[in-house]
Amino acid sequence: GESVGLHLPTLSVQGGDNSIINCAYSNSASDYFIWYKQESGKGPQFIIDIRSNMDKRQGQRVTVLLNKTVKHLSLQIAATQPGDSAVYFCAENFGTGNQFYFGTGTSLTVIP
């Protein structure tokens, strides 16, 4: 399944399928991006990050793709599991420290 991030904030996928969550960012000068996962009642949890000198980075079951030309990020989750059900946020760095703009979020529901 695939979402369009800000325009389609919910995504339902069958367990075992791959998920793609998309995000558009605003500032072409941003050079650092993070994907966070937030479960109900908890704070955001780091999933994976990427710097602007890369266009792809892989972690365990997750891959982040960065397209600077169109200011677009995506998060791919392989073999989605029920424990992946959560809201996913992309975040872009700004300022002199670790200040981040967060996207609206996409709610992922995994159907067992």
Add this chain to the structure above:
Amino acid sequence: NAGVMQNPRHLVRRRGQEARLRCSPMKGHSHVYWYRQLPEEGLKFMVYLQKENIIDESGMPKERFSAEFPKEGPSILRIQQVVRGDSAAYFCASSPGSGSSPLHFGNGTRLTVT
């Protein structure tokens, strides 16, 4: 190896009262960030502090809100004369330095103004 600790987890205040939210960063982290989250929305940056210094408060309302991170003790986000619109989840995050690196978040304080 405690993470970012926030307290209280839930706070109920009547309109006009003061709310104090506390945050202890991860061990070894000297940079603290406060974010606000309204229901079904993303997190909005409020303020960035280092020990005894406010570095960036561009996201914090000019009135009624203040933040500090003293030399000793937790960071405090203070909201005076709360209004219903202040009801939200307030998250604190910390990082070891100012370079681009992941923020580590606490589980938030849910403020309800009645």
